[in-house]
Amino acid sequence: MSSEEGSMTDTTETPAQDTPPQGAISDFGIDTTSQSTGEAVRDYWARVRGGELGSLPALLGLVVLLIVFSALSPTFFTLGNLANLLQQGASITIIAMGLVFVLLLGEIDLSAGTASGVTAAVMALHLINNGNLLGGMGDTVFYVFCGLLVLAIVLASIMKIWAGAALSAIALVIAAVGIPANAWLEMLLAVCVGAAIGSITGFLVAKVGIPSFVVTLALFLVWGGVVLQFIGDGGTLGLRDDTIFNVANGNLNFVGSWVLFVVAVGGYAAVVLTRHFSRLRRGLVAQPTSLVMAKIGALAVLAAVITYALSLNRAPSNLVVIEGVPYVVPLVLVLLVIGTFVLDRTSYGRHVYAVGGNKEAARRAGINVERIRMSVFVIASSAAAIGAIVYSSKVGSVDPNAGGGNTLLLSVGAAVIGGTSLFGGKGRLRDAVIGGAVLAIIQNGMGLLKQPAAVVFIVTGLVLLLAASVDALSRRRAATAAR
Amino acid sequence: MSEPILELRGINKSFGPVHVLHDIDLDVHPGEVTALVGDNGAGKSTLVKCIAGIHPTDSGEVLFNGEPVHIKGPRDAADLGIEVVYQDLALADNLDIVQNMFLGRERTKGGLLDETDMEQAARKTLASLSVRTVKSVRTQVSSLSGGQRQTVAIAKAVLWNSKVVLLDEPTAALGVAQTRQVLDLVRRLAEQGLGVVLISHNMNDVFEVADKIACLYLGRMAAVVGSKDVTHGQVVELITAGRSGDLGIARPEAATI
Numbered sequence: 144m145s146s147e148e149g150s151m152t153d154t155t156e157t158p159a160q161d162t163p164p165q166g167a168i169s170d171f172g173i174d175t176t177s178q179s180t181g182e183a184v185r186d187y188w189a190r191v192r193g194g195e196l197g198s199l200p201a202l203l204g205l206v207v208l209l210i211v212f213s214a215l216s217p218t219f220f221t222l223g224n225l226a227n228l229l230q231q232g233a234s235i236t237i238i239a240m241g242l243v244f245v246l247l248l249g250e251i252d253l254s255a256g257t258a259s260g261v262t263a264a265v266m267a268l269h270l271i272n273n274g275n276l277l278g279g280m281g282d283t284v285f286y287v288f289c290g291l292l293v294l295a296i297v298l299a300s301i302m303k304i305w306a307g308a309a310l311s312a313i314a315l316v317i318a319a320v321g322i323p324a325n326a327w328l329e330m331l332l333a334v335c336v337g338a339a340i341g342s343i344t345g346f347l348v349a350k351v352g353i354p355s356f357v358v359t360l361a362l363f364l365v366w367g368g369v370v371l372q373f374i375g376d377g378g379t380l381g382l383r384d385d386t387i388f389n390v391a392n393g394n395l396n397f398v399g400s401w402v403l404f405v406v407a408v409g410g411y412a413a414v415v416l417t418r419h420f421s422r423l424r425r426g427l428v429a430q431p432t433s434l435v436m437a438k439i440g441a442l443a444v445l446a447a448v449i450t451y452a453l454s455l456n457r458a459p460s461n462l463v464v465i466e467g468v469p470y471v472v473p474l475v476l477v478l479l480v481i482g483t484f485v486l487d488r489t490s491y492g493r494h495v496y497a498v499g500g501n502k503e504a505a506r507r508a509g510i511n512v513e514r515i516r517m518s519v520f521v522i523a524s525s526a527a528a529i530g531a532i533v534y535s536s537k538v539g540s541v542d543p544n545a546g547g548g549n550t551l552l553l554s555v556g557a558a559v560i561g562g563t564s565l566f567g568g569k570g571r572l573r574d575a576v577i578g579g580a581v582l583a584i585i586q587n588g589m590g591l592l593k594q595p596a597a598v599v600f601i602v603t604g605l606v607l608l609l610a611a612s613v614d615a616l617s618r619r620r621a622a623t624a625a626r
Numbered sequence: 627m628s629e630p631i632l633e634l635r636g637i638n639k640s641f642g643p644v645h646v647l648h649d650i651d652l653d654v655h656p657g658e659v660t661a662l663v664g665d666n667g668a669g670k671s672t673l674v675k676c677i678a679g680i681h682p683t684d685s686g687e688v689l690f691n692g693e694p695v696h697i698k699g700p701r702d703a704a705d706l707g708i709e710v711v712y713q714d715l716a717l718a719d720n721l722d723i724v725q726n727m728f729l730g731r732e733r734t735k736g737g738l739l740d741e742t743d744m745e746q747a748a749r750k751t752l753a754s755l756s757v758r759t760v761k762s763v764r765t766q767v768s769s770l771s772g773g774q775r776q777t778v779a780i781a782k783a784v785l786w787n788s789k790v791v792l793l794d795e796p797t798a799a800l801g802v803a804q805t806r807q808v809l810d811l812v813r814r815l816a817e818q819g820l821g822v823v824l825i826s827h828n829m830n831d832v833f834e835v836a837d838k839i840a841c842l843y844l845g846r847m848a849a850v851v852g853s854k855d856v857t858h859g860q861v862v863e864l865i866t867a868g869r870s871g872d873l874g875i876a877r878p879e880a881a882t883i
Contacts, residue, residue: 425742428762488739490732493721497729500718507716508730509701568720 180431196617198562201577201610208581212588219591222457226469230391232583233471234534238550239557239575240482241526244519246558247486247499249567250348250355252523253551257366258340259524259531260546262333264373266532267380267541269317269332270387273324284372289318295339298346299521302514307345307521310338326386330532337528338521340366345517355520363551371543380541390474391536394467397454403473404450408443410480415439471533475576478529482572495519499568530554549600556603557582560610566618581606629692631656631821632677632708632790637686639669639676646672648846650686654790654821659812661832661853662825664842665865670825671713673842674792677823678710679703691789706790709783713794717775717782719768723760724748726767727782751785755814759807773804780811790821797831809835829858843868848875 191199213220238255245252265276272279280288292315299307314335322328344362348355374380382388395403415435422429450468458465486492497505498515506512527546534550535541559565560581561574585606589599630653639647646669654660664670675681677688679697688695690706697703703710717726724741727748733740748763757777760770767775776796783791793812797805812835816822826832832839833853841848841864848868851861856873863870 421742425746427742427745428764489737490734490739493725493729493732493739496721497718497725500720501716503714504716504718504726504729507700507712509704510730568718 180434183430183434196562196613198571198574198577200613201561201574201581204560204606205577205581205584208584208588212584212591216588216591219588222452222455223459223465224587224591226394226453226457226465228583228587230469230471230537231587232579233391233475234530234537235550235553235557235582236475236530236576236579237478237533238527238530238554239561239579240478240572241523241530242554243482243558243563243570243572243575244486244495244522245355246555246563246565247495247567247570248516248519249499249565250516250519251359251555251565252344252355252520253359254340254344254362254366255359255523255527255554256546256548256551257363257370258337258344258546259527259534259550260370260541260544261340261366261373262336262528263531263535263541263545264370264380265336266329266333266387266535267382268373270324270326270329270382270384271380274321276318276321280373285318289315291343292318292336292339295342298350299342299517302346302350302517304342304345304514304518304521307338307342307518310335310525311342314339324384326384329384329387330390333528333532334525337525337531341521341524342517344524345520348520349513349516367547370545370547374541374543374545376543378543382535382539382541387532387536388539389470389536391469391471391533393470394453394465395470395473396467400450400454400468403468403476404446407476408439408446411442412439474529474533478526479572479576486572491515491518496568501568553582553603556607556610559614560607562610562614564614564618565611566614578610628655628657630654630689631691633687633689633692634677635687635689637673637676637688638684639672639681640684646845647676647683650842650845650847652840652847652850654823655838656789656821657816657819658837659816659822659824659835660838660840661836662823662840662842663827663829663832663861663865668842668865669845670842671794674710674794674823674825677703677708677792704786707786707788708790708792709786709788710792711776711779711783711794711796713796713798717767717779720766722766723752723763723770723778726778727751727785729782731786747785748781752781754818755781755784755811757781757811771804773800773807776800776804776808777811780808780815784815784818784820788820790823791815792823792825794825795827796824797826797828805831829861832861833858841865841868841874843875846875849873 209220218224238259242252242255268279269276276288277285292311295311296308296315299305299311314332317328317332317335340362344358347353347358394400415438419429419432419435423432453468454466456464456466486495494505494510494515497508497510498512502512505515531546535545557578558570558575559578561570561576561578563570563574563578582603585603586599589602632652632654634650634652637647637650638645650669650673652660652673662670662673672681676683677697679699679702682698688697690708695702695706697706697708718729721729724745728744733744733747735743745763752760752763755777759774759777767778770778780791780793780796796808796812800808809831812822812824816837824832824836836853838850839853839856839861840850841861843864846868848864849870851873856870860870860873864874868875
């Protein structure tokens with residue numbers, strides 16, 4: 144946010160003053176001016192050259208992939224497939240959003256995939272047994288399960304992570320009381336179990352001090368075993384419930400789709416403009432109003448086109464009507480907004496970045512580093528549970544391999560491809576969404592091109608490798624630039 | 627002369643069998659720069675850490691504004707208005723200047739960060755210290771030079787209406803021009819009425835900014851002298867031998883442990 148050409152004004156409290164007191168506090172003079180569009184663009188370009196790429200490479204990749212697959216496959220760029228794409232990518236994206244918090248600290252959560260499998264299995268057991276988890280799990284397993292929930296409550300309380308403790312307590316109550324099945328209750332249970340799992344992981348990493356790689360590698364195996372125990376070898380738990388089915392497969396109706404459009408664009412505009420004009424009013428450096436307006440306008444047009452397209456009938460046959468924005472879109476949007484808000488606008492988020500950037504500095508600044516480190520695992524596992532709800536809903540059942548396979552690797556991949564640094568301290572929540580979209584397009588597009596699984600795996604892996612190289616190289620560039 | 631803001635009386639500190647600080651007395655006056663010099667292992671950093679509350683003292687008294695105080699941790703020291711700028715600057719590279727200056731003490735409004743308020747306050751502080759080398763307060767710390775980082779670290783200490791600032795070798799890793807910036811800043815802190823304690827190995831720096839020089843020798847306060855009353859050579863003798871003419875510890879034997 145700097146430029147040499149801004150006119151200088153007095154820095155303190157009198158931004159409206161146009162006569163520059165030359166040489167006063169000259170070097171901050173530029174901070175008080177509103178930039179011109181050209182300066183803002185040049186400034187952005189300078190930062191990109193300096194190694195702050197953000198999600199730019201992923202966005203470019205996204206565009207390239209869209210063009211390539213549209214050219215190669217006639218079915219790729221159809222409404223039906225694009226809506227399908229959103230639904231396919233949602234679960235990975237949601238798990239990746241949780242992982243961004245962990246990656247911001249330079250830690251890793253390898254157990255997020257199988258942990259999500261555990262939450263899906265608990266959800267399915269509760270639904271199938273009509274709330275009787277004791278019957279569904281058997282005596283021993285049930286008591287161990289409740290014991291672990293109590294442990295999670297205790298651990299979260301020790302570290303004063305009250306949200307984690309409260310969610311674990313809710314899970315314990317739901318499990319112990321045996322309330323009859325209800326789709327919303329099951330989903331709440333899944334998230335609460337996720338928070339409990341995260342409390343245990345986080346405590347082992349933050350307080351006991353085992354490296355997160357080892358803790359989560361061990362728990363990756365443990366939770367994989369737990370899923371198998373819950374479901375039984377070769378079994379499958381079917382989720383026959385309309386509400387759960389609709390999470391990943393349902394759509395908003397026509398009115399709902401446009402209400403979502405108005406709320407999303409209006410909310411974005413309100414937040415951006417309030418902030419913009421508050422900065423202008425207080426004489427702080429701000430982007431040119433025209434550029435801010437252009438951004439909002441571009442987003443509004445894009446959102447309107449997507450909403451319009453998705454509210455058309457996209458059913459392949461005339462027998463059914465499929466229209467409206469899929470439910471997963473508002474779900475991902477809400478999580479994105481809440482998460483971004485927490486990271487950017489609260490002290491907690493600031494502390495997460497600080498601990499990721501320099502743990503010692505954070506400690507000396509009086510930040511409770513252990514608490515921050517534990518809390519991100521609670522967030523990651525809770526988000527993994529929401530991801531589990533979405534993918535179980537998409538498949539309609541939970542099998543012993545739920546959350547196994549490459550669920551986790553794709554989620555980490557999504558965050559990294561989007562621009563989150565594996566070295567910690569750098570990354571935003573929208574990275575996960577962009578990266579998730581890239582991976583979903585690759586998987587979907589390669590499938591349409593009838594490529595064998597082998598090729599899909601190799602291409603996905605290479606894209607991840609490319610993203611990690613971009614991260615490492617841009618870091619090196621940032622380290623050498625501007626010194 | 628004004629009343630001292632911080633007084634140390636008979637501070638002792640041992641790490642196990644090693645007696646690191648022997649009956650240290652030191653007065654820090656507002657508006658003065660007190661240089662703390664001494665050879666490696668003389669106990670300079672330990673003394674600073676005792677004042678900052680990182681190490682508890684074994685015996686002795688600390689008076690702040692004439693009142694006896696008990697500093698049990700870094701928080702207590704910060705609450706009194708004692709700030710420490712450490713040798714390895716405690717800044718997070720991935721945050722910008724404002725974010726670093728308010729780290730751990732963010733200003734919030736309705737539970738949300740009040741960015742505009744913090745930005746204005748940070749700018750005011752930097753402006754009051756006449757920091758001219760930073761282009762924008764929203765610059766990421768990773769893109770600052772060593773001198774600029776040190777400047778930000780010092781400004782961070784000033785932001786909290788602190789009364790005493792302890793600087794642990796602020797110029798150790800800096801080039802000539804950057805050292806200049808930091809020394810100017812140290813001088814300006816004193817002009818604003820703060821008590822400044824500067825640890826340094828560099829005699830030129832010490833003579834340039836310090837009003838008083840406190841020489842530690844093997845954990846004892848060899849002498850506290852006005853910087854105008856002594857020569858370069860005398861201070862070096864005080865550092866290396868604990869005495870210089872009639873200055874310093876009377877009999878060298880007394881200083882041996």
